[in-house]
Amino acid sequence: MTGLLIFVGTLLLLVGSYYLFPLPWASLLVFLERTRSGLKEKRLTVDGRTFSYLEGGQGVPMVMVHGFGANADHWVRMAGSLVKHFRVLAPNVPGFGGTSASISERFLIPLQAERLHAFLQALGIQRYHLVGNSMGGNIAGMLAHNYPDEVESLTLLEPQGIESRLPTALDLQIRQGLAPLVPGNTKEFDHVAELLFVKRPFIPRAVYLHLRQQALASEALHRVIWKDLWNNEQPYLLEKNLPGIRAPTLVIWGDANRFLHETAIEKLEQGLRDVRVVRMKACGHAPMLERPAEVLKHFEEFIAHVEPRVPGPTVSAPSVT
Template identity: 30%
Template sequence: MDVQGMTVKATGREARALGVTEKTIRAYGTNVRYLEAGHGPPLVLIHGIGESASCWSANLEALAAHFHIYAPDVVGWGRTPPSDQHDYTMASYARFNLAFMDAIGLARANIIGWSLGGASALWAALAEPDRFERVMLIDSAGLGAEVHWLFRVLQVPGLGELVLAPHTAAAYLRYKYLFTRQRATVTREYLDEAIRDTRYAWHRQTVFRTLRAHSPLWRGQRDIDVHERLHELPMPVHILWGREDAVIPCKHGERAVTRLQQGELTIFEDCGHMPMLEYQQRFNELAIRFFRG
């Protein structure tokens, strides 16, 4: 493995998690930045659209007490530059997940995918099911057509760029308020970390290229919807959703669990699109129980 690593300095919640290191590894034709922590069974964390590994800052310490955590900035997001191998389709995001696992030496692992990361985790598990012990999906894309109208607007060339033009703390806060019901959990510290990791020019372009690589805006998520194939997954799959998710409706999870061979569903009431942030302790306890079997 070609890995460059450093111990993260004590700035921000992710850095305060005991033993968290920030590393870079060559995978999928780019230099992938990722956070690593803990010991035990491997657990890969895949973030959602417009995000980075920092979205797990409230969870790293608790999960690292039980698992060996790997949380990458997915190709084109955060501090991981784009790759000529990546065409922004969901199949390509799934290939990135598998290539990242190859690069860090994981033949088999547990995985958590949130939002877009849930869809890419699903696609990876469907492509190579033997590589995944257990899967957790958090408010996952890819389980139905409906999605918030903002993501359809962002698909329109010119209009999408105009909507995302202000890259300020206030603009990012409005974006996060769309995602959350428990808005007090979106602290200034959390915002600072998120803005730091999304300031790169490629990050914003990846938003547009990802959305525009898929369905026309009137089709929603239909091109990445795999709920008809969920019965193919042999491993335990836990679906978690926020009841008041305004981005992707909770009914997607309620329908999906009925198609799984070994499916579980947990719904957090009075919760939006980010259960791992809005109800941190409850999420951490749920994930630990599930992945410990």
């Protein structure tokens, strides 16, 4: 009887701590999901900036770039299968996740692309497959445009940087100079999270609260990044770069995406020289989170038809922790 009471008491303490102190639990749960997917968090300082990134697996590098307000963990649920065949690298873009940034910096897409390229060069990465979602798709497109001999293939999941023929409600707000994806309070964060998915994937409560806390703490920095993303002379930079992208490209688009209108696909099909388009029914703006298995299936079918290039010279990679 005493043993049962101890067990029940311990269980109640654990459950209570989960609800009363969610942030330590969030760190544990994130660590466990990364570990299950074969990824480890590492850090590397490049040009005075400390990059936080996830890495796992061996083989041809697969570089995965997250979107605005997101972080490298958005790729974890796809990575469990990818690490069996690729060296997966998911960096936190400067200003997000654990990668350092200053509010006094500029965060234009060309600058962010060059920062990520310097990061890859520091790791000795010469050729790689490239994947990007939303803002990360715009950055990935810039990398593919500027370094065509390095990018083996390009996968764009609902990329930002294309002016669609029909605007979404969010597009109209953005054109008015608003920042609808930069939450300033818990209600606004919950609203953005609701817009992101058709069917919200399982996210543990502790992790969700941790993400919300991080987003609200970073509001000032994210407003600066948002301004450079949209309020500049070239808010549709990916569209401009399309003709110069040589890499075979897969475009994945959720038809229920409320962030970017699917008429942007028309320009992607017209501007890219080698493109395959997949439309996912009843899917929102982050397919790799909402339906990772389906995205992985489309990606594997695409990558199977990408002809590998002759490997180039290698660069010795620095030791990282």
